[in-house]
Amino acid sequence: MNCRVAIIGLGLIGGSLGLTLTQSPGIEVVGCDSDPAVEEKALAIGAVHQVGGYFEAAAEADIVFLCTPIKTIERLAREVARVCRSGCIITDVGSTKQAIMKVFRRLSENGIWGIGGHPMAGSEQQGISGADRYLFENAVYVLTPEGNTPQEVLDRLSSILRLTGAHIIVMDAGVHDRLVASVSHLPHLVAAALVSLLQGQEEAQALAAGGFRDTTRVASGDPRLWAEILLSNRLPLVDQVDKLTKRLQELKAILEEERQADLVDFLQSSRTLRESLPAKRKGLVPSVQDLICLVPDRPGIIGVLGSYLGEKGINIADIEVLRVREGDGGTIRIGLSREDDGPAAVESLLAHGIKAWLK
Amino acid sequence: MNCRVAIIGLGLIGGSLGLTLTQSPGIEVVGCDSDPAVEEKALAIGAVHQVGGYFEAAAEADIVFLCTPIKTIERLAREVARVCRSGCIITDVGSTKQAIMKVFRRLSENGIWGIGGHPMAGSEQQGISGADRYLFENAVYVLTPEGNTPQEVLDRLSSILRLTGAHIIVMDAGVHDRLVASVSHLPHLVAAALVSLLQGQEEAQALAAGGFRDTTRVASGDPRLWAEILLSNRLPLVDQVDKLTKRLQELKAILEEERQADLVDFLQSSRTLRESLPAKRKGLVPSVQDLICLVPDRPGIIGVLGSYLGEKGINIADIEVLRVREGDGGTIRIGLSREDDGPAAVESLLAHGIKAWLK
Numbered sequence: 001m002n003c004r005v006a007i008i009g010l011g012l013i014g015g016s017l018g019l020t021l022t023q024s025p026g027i028e029v030v031g032c033d034s035d036p037a038v039e040e041k042a043l044a045i046g047a048v049h050q051v052g053g054y055f056e057a058a059a060e061a062d063i064v065f066l067c068t069p070i071k072t073i074e075r076l077a078r079e080v081a082r083v084c085r086s087g088c089i090i091t092d093v094g095s096t097k098q099a100i101m102k103v104f105r106r107l108s109e110n111g112i113w114g115i116g117g118h119p120m121a122g123s124e125q126q127g128i129s130g131a132d133r134y135l136f137e138n139a140v141y142v143l144t145p146e147g148n149t150p151q152e153v154l155d156r157l158s159s160i161l162r163l164t165g166a167h168i169i170v171m172d173a174g175v176h177d178r179l180v181a182s183v184s185h186l187p188h189l190v191a192a193a194l195v196s197l198l199q200g201q202e203e204a205q206a207l208a209a210g211g212f213r214d215t216t217r218v219a220s221g222d223p224r225l226w227a228e229i230l231l232s233n234r235l236p237l238v239d240q241v242d243k244l245t246k247r248l249q250e251l252k253a254i255l256e257e258e259r260q261a262d263l264v265d266f267l268q269s270s271r272t273l274r275e276s277l278p279a280k281r282k283g284l285v286p287s288v289q290d291l292i293c294l295v296p297d298r299p300g301i302i303g304v305l306g307s308y309l310g311e312k313g314i315n316i317a318d319i320e321v322l323r324v325r326e327g328d329g330g331t332i333r334i335g336l337s338r339e340d341d342g343p344a345a346v347e348s349l350l351a352h353g354i355k356a357w358l359k
Numbered sequence: 360m361n362c363r364v365a366i367i368g369l370g371l372i373g374g375s376l377g378l379t380l381t382q383s384p385g386i387e388v389v390g391c392d393s394d395p396a397v398e399e400k401a402l403a404i405g406a407v408h409q410v411g412g413y414f415e416a417a418a419e420a421d422i423v424f425l426c427t428p429i430k431t432i433e434r435l436a437r438e439v440a441r442v443c444r445s446g447c448i449i450t451d452v453g454s455t456k457q458a459i460m461k462v463f464r465r466l467s468e469n470g471i472w473g474i475g476g477h478p479m480a481g482s483e484q485q486g487i488s489g490a491d492r493y494l495f496e497n498a499v500y501v502l503t504p505e506g507n508t509p510q511e512v513l514d515r516l517s518s519i520l521r522l523t524g525a526h527i528i529v530m531d532a533g534v535h536d537r538l539v540a541s542v543s544h545l546p547h548l549v550a551a552a553l554v555s556l557l558q559g560q561e562e563a564q565a566l567a568a569g570g571f572r573d574t575t576r577v578a579s580g581d582p583r584l585w586a587e588i589l590l591s592n593r594l595p596l597v598d599q600v601d602k603l604t605k606r607l608q609e610l611k612a613i614l615e616e617e618r619q620a621d622l623v624d625f626l627q628s629s630r631t632l633r634e635s636l637p638a639k640r641k642g643l644v645p646s647v648q649d650l651i652c653l654v655p656d657r658p659g660i661i662g663v664l665g666s667y668l669g670e671k672g673i674n675i676a677d678i679e680v681l682r683v684r685e686g687d688g689g690t691i692r693i694g695l696s697r698e699d700d701g702p703a704a705v706e707s708l709l710a711h712g713i714k715a716w717l718k
Contacts, residue, residue, distance in 0.1 A: 045716055120566055129718050132681060132690055133653075140566055169565065179563045187553055187574040192629035193606045194546055197599070199632060204538045206528065207479055207499055208636045211577045215546040218570045219633050223626035227619055234614040240556070241611045245604055247552045252600045255593040260586055267582035270551035273558060274578050277567045294492075300669020302678055303662050310659020319661055321677045321694075322491060331491055335680075357404055359488050 003160065006061035007031045008054045008076065010042045013093045013119060014067030015131030018047035020164045023133065027160070030057040033128075041128050059083040063160060065117075066092040071228045077103045077114065086111030089157050093117055095180060096233040097144045097173035105146055113153045116144035116173055118180070119166060126222065137165035140278075144173040181236035186244060188226060189237070191219040289336045291345050292322075293356035305332070305354070312348050314341045333359075362519065365420035366390045367413045367435065369401045372452045372478060373426030374490030377406035379523045382492065386519070389416040392487075400487050418442040422519060424476075425451040430587045436462045436473065445470030448516050452476055454539060455592040456503045456532035464505055472512045475503035475532055477539070478525060485581070496524035499637075503532040540595035545603060547585060548596070550578040648701045650693045651681075652708055652715035664691070664713070671707050673700045692718075 005021055007014045010033040021027050031048030033039050039051040058064050058080045066073050066080070073092050077100065081090060090112060092100055097116040104114025121139035141161055145154050158168045171179075195216050198204045230237060254262050295301050306316060318335030336342060342358045349356040364380055366373045369392040380386050390407030392398050398410040417423050417439045425432050425439070432451050436459065440449060449471060451459055456475040463473025480498035500520055504513050517527045530538075554575050557563045589596060613621050654660050665675060677694030695704060701717045708715040 046714075122570065132651075134681065134690055142566070171562070175562070179560070179566050182556055182560070182563050183567045183571045186556075187571055189610055190549055190553065190607075191574055192626055193603060193610060194549065195629040195633045196606060196625065197541055197545075197602055199628070201538070201541070203530070203534070204541050205632075205636055207501070207538050208542045211481065212542045212546055213633075213636065214573050214576045215550055216633055217573045219626075219629050221626075221630070223623050223630055226626055227622040230614065230622065231617060231619060234617070238611055238614050241607055241614075243556055244552060245607055247555060248549075248600055248604055251548055251552060252597055255589065255597050255600075258590060258593065260590060263586040263589065264582050266555065267551055267578075267580075267585055269558070270554040270578050271580070271582055273564075274554045274572075274575055277564055277572065292491075300666055300674075302675045303665020303667070303669045306662020306665050307659060308662070310662045315659075316661045316680075318680045319678055321675075321679075322493065331493055355405075 002026045003062045004028045004030070004060055005160070006054070006057035006064045007048065007067055008057070008064065008080070009033060009067035009069075010038050010047065010131075011067060011127050012122070012130045012135070014065065015042055015045075015047045015128040016121075016133065016135035017065060017067070017093075017164065018042060019045070019131055019133035020136070021160070022046055022049055024163050027163075030061070032057050038128050042131075045128075045131065047128070047131055054080065055083050058088075059085070061085075061088060063089045063091065063157065066090065066094075069225055069228065070094040070096065070232055073100055074103050077107075081107050081110070081112055081114075084112050087113075089113045089115060089153060091115045091117045091143075091157060093119055094232075095184065095229045097142075097176045099232055101144060101146065101173045108146065108148060113149055114146070115149060115154065115157055116142075116176075117157075117161075118142040118144075118176065119164075120184075121166075134165065136161075139166050141166035141168050142176055143168060143170050144176055145170065177233050178236045178239075181233055181240045185230055185233055185237045186240040188218045188221065189230065189241070190244070191216040195219050289339045289342045290359035291334045291336060291342065291349075291356060292359055293332050293334065293349055293354050295330055295332055295354060302332070304352075305334075305349070308348050308352055308354075309334070309345055312344055314338075314345050314348070361385045362421045363387045363389070363419055364519070365413070365416035365423045366407065366426055367416070367423065367439070368392060368426035368428075369397050369406065370426060370486050371481070371489045371494070373424065374401055374404075374406045374487040375480075375492060375494035376424060376426070376452075376478075376523065377401060378404070378490055378492035379495070380519070381405055381408055383522050386522075389420070391416050397487050401490075404487075404490065406487065406490055413439065414442050417447075418444070420444075420447060422448045422450065422516065425449065425453075428584055428587065429453040429455065429591055432459055433462050436466075440466050440469070440471055440473075443471050446472075448472045448474060448512060450474045450476040450502075450516060452478055453591075454543065454588045456501075456535045458591055460503060460505065460532045467505065467507060472508055473505070474508060474513065474516055475501075475535075476516075476520075477501040477503075477535065478523075479543075480525075493524065495520075498525050500525035500527050501535055502527060502529050503535050504529065536592050537595045537598075540592055540599045544589055544592055544596045545599040547577045547580065548589065548600070549603065550575040554578050648695045648698045649718035650695060650701065650704050650708075650715060651718055652691050652693065652713050654689055654691055654713060661691070663711075664693075664708070667707050667711055667713075668693070668704055671703055673697075673704050673707070 010031050022029050029048045032054040042048045107114040119141045317337035320333045322331040346356045369390050381388050388407045391413040401407045432453050466473040478500045676696035679692045681690040705715045
């Protein structure tokens with residue numbers, strides 16, 4: 001594959017895309033960002049081969065990725081399209097697709113193919129510092145081409161994107177926007193609403209435990225960015241707000257009438273549905289067996305632990321420090337990629353005086 | 360301290376409590392569970408010193424912890440109180456407190472002190488397999504004593520509970536129930552409602568990414584257990600459902616009228632409030648500096664990594680496998696407990712040919 005890619009906007013998404021593409025032979029990645037410090041960091045971590053002005057980058061590119069905030073994407077698309085070569089693909093990574101498709105639709109007159117894109121992956125870490133070459137691994141990446149986009153063009157973009165490990169799903173921009181209203185925008189609005197109910201209630205805030213923090217994690221997203229996203233999709237979102245309100249009224253009646261069986265059924269079917277949702281695995285080496293061990297607190301203990309297992313040829317697919325207390329040690333969860341390794345791993349750690357058991 | 364503790368119900372909470380208390384000199388822990396396999400596991404991992412029938416355990420105990428599902432706690436409290444010695448403390452770990460306090464209130468006639476308890480800690484891992492001696496570390500643990508409980512008795516229970524690393528907060532049972540309605544029960548109901556809106560929408564389910572999974576994680580809780588909890592607190596919960604409904608209507612108006620500044624303000628204040636919430640740290644060694652490194656995929660690599668850092672006297676406070684791909688290696692986040700260690704850690708890893716940078 002021989003392809004020149006321009007990435008405009010080197011934030012979390014642009015940077016992560018770059019980290020994968022620079023690893024792929026035959027792909028040349030030029031990046032640009034309005035912040036020179038970001039460009040420098042992108043070069044340093046290998047997210048781009050070179051940096052340059054965005055008109056120059058776009059003029060030379062076979063594929064242009066617009067990875068800026070949603071508000072600037074439409075304007076940028078129009079500007080960039082003026083310098084792009086015929087046959088070039090312009091795509092974006094914005095969270096809603098109908099508005100940008102209005103701009104993309106017109107580009108085909110000049111032989112430029114605008115294809116909407118939305119990688120369904122994110123991270124609490126914003127910006128280039130959060131960039132991760134596996135960010136898209138196993139994530140869904142939606143493409144919303146116009147009907148007149150040749151299959152060959154769509155395939156060209158898809159094959160580049162598949163290098164990131166993403167699953168490509170092609171759908172209509174309008175359908176996309178309706179669906180993300182329910183799986184992304186409504187949950188965001190609700191999370192912020194749940195937090196807002198604690199305003200001024202200091203005692204309640206002190207009680208907010210892990211469950212509350214999980215439920216409202218998305219409410220820590222950037223307010224300006226999210227206000228733009230939510231407003232850009234306001235009609236489908238309002239429709240979802242109405243649906244949720246109706247559902248809450250049904251639940252209120254169930255509570256007031258103490259219909260326990262109905263409540264169990266409702267919670268049960270939500271749980272079943274949730275557990276059937278595609279979980280994004282961390283990679284292609286899922287851990288199949290968890291091991292818990294208690295370790296003393298001293299520098300290098302994680303290394304020691306790893307080398308005890310390494311000596312026996314046992315691979316750690318995943319490792320997580322559950323808790324640690326200074327001077328007293330910690331609890332560590334180790335995910336093994338082979339179930340057979342479980343007993344040998346426990347035996348090896350016990351032999352070294354480390355308390356360990358299989359979960 | 361010389362104290363005999365009985366733990367009735369060796370699930371996640373009872374088991375975790377046991378794991379801490381058995382480590383404390385002078386405390387003798389007797390546990391019981393309706394499932395003999397659970398009792399055996401509790402003995403094996405050191406969550407109890409011995410197991411026994413619950414009447415026998417309670418009759419000998421200075422403090423009885425009732426750690427069974429909320430539905431059985433009231434009956435159990437009445438039964439157990441018949442055999443307890445005068446001066447004994449009975450406490451529970453249920454999620455709502457007004458109903459159990461009606462039972463506890465009557466015990467003082469016989470010189471037994473019933474004190475409601477609610478540890479605000481949990482885990483996705485249920486049962487004794489999820490038990491962790493640091494589960495309560497830095498978590499809030501609410502106690503709801505009756506007004507006539509002597510301070511000395513309350514102090515006795517608090518000092519035992521502080522061994523778990525929990526922060527003890529004393530409040531009225533009615534206040535507690537109103538507060539948990541907003542920080543726990545409403546978020547649970549809403550998470551289940553959000554999931555239920557995806558019923559029958561296969562395409563939407565395919566798009567449900569990390570954010571949706573986080574927001575709805577609590578909806579994977581046990582349906583019977585949660586139906587009991589929600590119904591046991593239905594009046595405060597219905598009140599919260601009304602408050603949320605009202606807030607959603609305000610937000611709907613903001614969206615329909617495209618009041619961008621108001622939406623940004625709302626999201627901003629929710630974010631600020633959420634970030635001010637007490638985060639449960641993993642322990643007393645918070646990591647202050649994150650390091651990212653790319654490692655090759657081979658057995659023992661985590662050990663090698665740990666030993667490179669250990670050699671330099673650098674302690675790993677936290678470690679997380681961000682992503683891993685077979686044959687290609689992975690991305691690992693390492694949390695360091697001293698900021699000063701950052702540059703030396705990067706240098707050491709780079710010197711060994713491992714790509715690393717500070718976040």
